[in-house]
Amino acid sequence: MADGTARTDGAAEPVDLSRRVFLRGAGGAAAGGVLAPALLGAAAGGCAAGATAGAGAATSAALAAPPGADPAGRELVGEVEIELAINGTRQKLVVEPRTTLLDALRTRLEPPLTGTKSVCERGNCGACTVLVDGEPRYACLQLACDLRGRAITTVEGLGSPEKLSVLQQEFVAQDGSMCGFCTPGFVVAITACLQRDPRASEQEIRRACAGNLCRCGTHPQVFAAALAAGRRLAEGQR
Amino acid sequence: MKLEPRAVPLQDAPPKRKVKTTQVVNGIETEVEIEVEDVPAGQWPPRASLRVLNHDIPRVDGPVKVSGAARYTHDVRVPGMVWARLLLSPLPRARVAALDLEAARAVPGVVHVLVVEREETGWLGQPVAVVAAETLEAAGDGLRALAARFEPLPWVVDHAAAVREGAPAVGRGANVGRPETDGDEARARAALSASATRVRATYTVPVQHHASLETHGVVVDYRGGEDAVVYCSTQYAQGFAAEAAKELGLKAGNVRGVVEHMGGGFGSKFGLDAQGLYACRIAKELKRPVHLMLDRRAEFLMSGNRSGTSMTIEAGCDAQGSLTGLVAEAWKHGGLGRGSLSGLPYCYKAGAHFRDVRSVRMHLDASRAMRAPGHPQASFGMESILDELAYAAGLDLVEIRRRNAAHPAWVRQLDRVAREIGWDQHPHRTQPGKPDREECIGIGFGISNWGSGGSSDCEAEVRIEKDGSVVVACAAQDLGTGTRMYMAAIAAEEFGLPVAAVTARLGDSRLPTGVASGGSVTTPSVAPAVKDACTRARGAFAAHLAQVLGRSAEGFRFGPDGVRHDGMTERLAWSKACGTLPAEGLSARGKWQESLQTRGVRCTQAAQVAVDPGTGRVRVLHMVCLQEVGLALNRLAVKSQIQGGMIQALGYALGEGRQLDSALGLQLNASFEEYKIPHALEIPRMTTLIDDDDTRNGVAGVGEPPAIPGASAIANAVHNACGARVRELPITPDKVLLALGKVV
Ligand code: FES
C-alpha cells in the first residue's frame, strides 16, 4: 500500500467509464469541473507529480508523469509522493493521480484525518466539505495532487475537543449535532460563511449550508448555532 | 475492607430532603426551597426537584462530534487492514453469465475475490462478489476487472406486474401474500350504508429510504488467533458480535463488538448483514482486518427501506362527524419482505371497521423497520380520508379529529396545536381554498402514537472510583439520540455531581446487557437500568460511609454541596468521601424497572403550507408539534429528536420515494442527487412543544411519533390551500398541477 514505492499499474482495461478512464481523457481538474463547477477550486493549477518524480508544475490536461509511468505523461497510473499543506502542517503522502482529496485525507495520511466524512463521493451531500485557501470545497471532487501548494483546512484544523472554535462551541450548546455524521461538513461550510461575514443573516447561513445534507434533521439547531456564533464573532469574542 | 454492592433496604416512609428550585410566581422566576421525598428506588424524583434531568443539557459527546474527533465505523483504521467493495446485481433478476475472477485477482493490490452468487440473482442490488484490496482504489479496479455480465431473466418490480396472471414468481409461494384481516366486514359495510356522509378514495405512498449518512458496514479486526474485534455501524452492538463470532468460527465471548458512534440507522441497522458476513469470511481467509462499508448506491439498493403501500379506504360519519364505519383494503410493497402497515383507522375510533391487508412481493430489496414502521403509511391514508370526509360533510377539520380521536390526550393536543398554527383565524376551516392567487395558504393536521416501552433485559453498571470519578456503562449504543449524555446526566443527578464529572461508556458488547435500539426502546430501557444502578450504588456508598463514620446508613444524602448526614452539620466533599473507598472503588449493577418507564406516547402536528397553483410548488411555512414524552431526561435533545422526525416527514411528504424503471429494471434515484431529502432552504419555522400536561413520571422513547403525522398534515394542508387533493406521496409540483386540472 502506502509504502512510498511507485509502481506501474498493470490492471486490465476497465470496462466502464471509470473515474480513471475519464481522467485520462479529460484531465483531473476538468473532470471535477464538469461535476460541480461551483465547488471546484481553480482548475489551472494542475498536478505536479511530487518529490520522487522531480517534475515541475504541469497543466491539468497533461499531468506530469509519475515514476514508472509513460514518460510522455499519457499514462496516469501508479503512486506518487506529494506534499500537501493540511491544517497548517506540510505532510508527505503517497497517492495515485486519481486519488481524491477525501480519500487522501481518510485513507492515505498517516495518521488519517477522518473528521471529513465520505457519504456520497459525488458532490451531493457536503459531508466532505473542507476549506481550500479559505473557500469551502467538496473534498470528494478534488484530486489530491491538484492541491499542492494550496492551504487545506479540515474540521480538525478548526478546533479540537479541548479547544473548540466559537462555532463549534455553539454547535454543542444549541444541540446542532445528533448522529453527528453530517456535522463536520456543516461546521466547515458555516465557518467559511462566518469568516466572510460574521453578521450573515439566517438566509445567508441557510444558503451557505444548502449543499449539506443532514438526515437526523438538525437544521434548526444548526442555524441557531451559526447565528449565535456569528454574534459572538462580530463582537470579537473567541 | 471489601465493599459488596447491595440493594438499598426499602423504607416505609421515604425520608425527606430539601431542594432548591425555580418557580414562576406572578410571572417572575424565583428560587424556592421545597421539601421532597428522597425516593430510595424504583421511582424518579419529583420533576420539580430535578437539578439536571428535565433541563437542557448539552451532549457530553458534542465536542468530539463537532471537531471531527468522534470515531465512527467508517473511520476505524487498524494495522494491515484491507479495503473491500461489493459488486451488485444491476438487474432485479438475472443469470450471472460471466465473472472474470482471474483478471480481478491479477489487479495489483487486489488480495481476495469472493463470489457470493454464481448462478442467478433474485433482486435488484443483490451482492454478487466482493473484492478486497490494499487500497480503496485497487478494490474498485478489481470490481471493474471482473467484467461482470448479466443476462436478464423475467422480473417484477411494480404492483401491476407482480399481481398479473402468470407473473414471474418472486421466490417461493404466491406473489400476493395471504390476507391479514381485522374487524367484521358485514357490520362495517352496513354501518357505511347507514352513514350520513361517506367517501372512498385510494392513497399511495412510495418506498422511502432510511438514507442514513453513514452507510452500513463493518470493520472486522481479525488477524488470526482466537479473538476478534468487530466494529459495526449498527443499532445493536451485542447482536452483531455474536453473529460475527459464528461466522469467524470463534467463541462468542472472544469477539468484541464496538460501535462508539454511528451515523444514523433509523431502523435499518441491526444485524451484521450480508456485507458483515462477507467481511468476516474474507478476514478469516486472509487473517487480516477487513474494512467493508457500502457505497451510497449500495446503501440505496440493499440496506432496506420503508415499505410502500396502496390503500383504498371507504369511511362514513354521522351528521355530527362521528365515524360510523370504515373499510380498508391495502397492499404493502416491501420487495422480498412483507412490509408493514399499522391498523386502520389508526389513532381514531370508528363504529365498525374492517380491513384486509396483503403484501405484494417483487424482485427488490426487502423492507426493514423504519422509524415507526407502518405508521406514516396508515397515517397518510387515515388523515387524508378524514379531511375528505370533513369537507364532504361541511365539518371543521379540527373538530372531526377531536370527536374521533381514540384517546383524550389528542383532544387537548389538537386544541393547543390549532392555537399555535393560527386555526381560528384561518379562512378555510370547513372547505378548501381555491387556486385563485399566487400563494394559497393551507393548514393540515395529523395525530400519531407509539408504544415506547423499554426492554426488561437491560442492565447497567456504575463505578465510583477512589479519586471521585464516576463511570456509567451499558452495552447499548447511541444512535445520535443522546444516550451517552443522559446516562451521564442520570448519574450526575443521583450523586449531585456536574454532568461533566461522569463518564458514560456504551456501544461495546462487553459491557452490561444493553438493548437493540429499535422502536424507541433505548431510552426506556437504558435510563431505568442506569437509575437503578445509581440507586444501588448510593446505597452501597452510604453503607460504606456508615462504617467509616460510625453513622446510620439511612441518613446519608448526596447533593451538589457534597455528602451530608442528617445527624451531622458539616458536609463531606464528594472527592473526600470517595477517598475513603477501598482501592478498587465501588460498583453496583442495576436492572431495568417497570416503574421507571412509561408506555404510550401521543403526538399531534399541524402544518401550514403555501402552494403556488401556477407552478404546483409547495413550500412548508410552519410546522407545529406537541408530543407527550413522559419524563424528559434532556429537553434539548428531546426537542432535537422531535424536530428531526418532523423534517423526515417533510421529506416523505414532498420529495422522497424510490423511482424505478420497470422495463429496464433500474432504480433511477439511487443517489443523493436524485433521491431528495430536505435541505436547509426547505426547513420551515418549527414550533416544537413538549406536552408537559403528560405528568407520568416515567421515561418513554420519543423518536417514532414525531416522524409519523407530519407528511399527512402537509398533504392535507396542500389540499386545504387550493383544493388540490394529491393522493400519492411525494407531492411533487406535477401532481399538484394534475390535481388542479392544469395538466392532463
Ligand atoms: S462525500 Fe463529497 S459531497 Fe458527499
Ligand code: FES
Ligand atoms: S446529525 Fe445525523 S445526519 Fe446530521
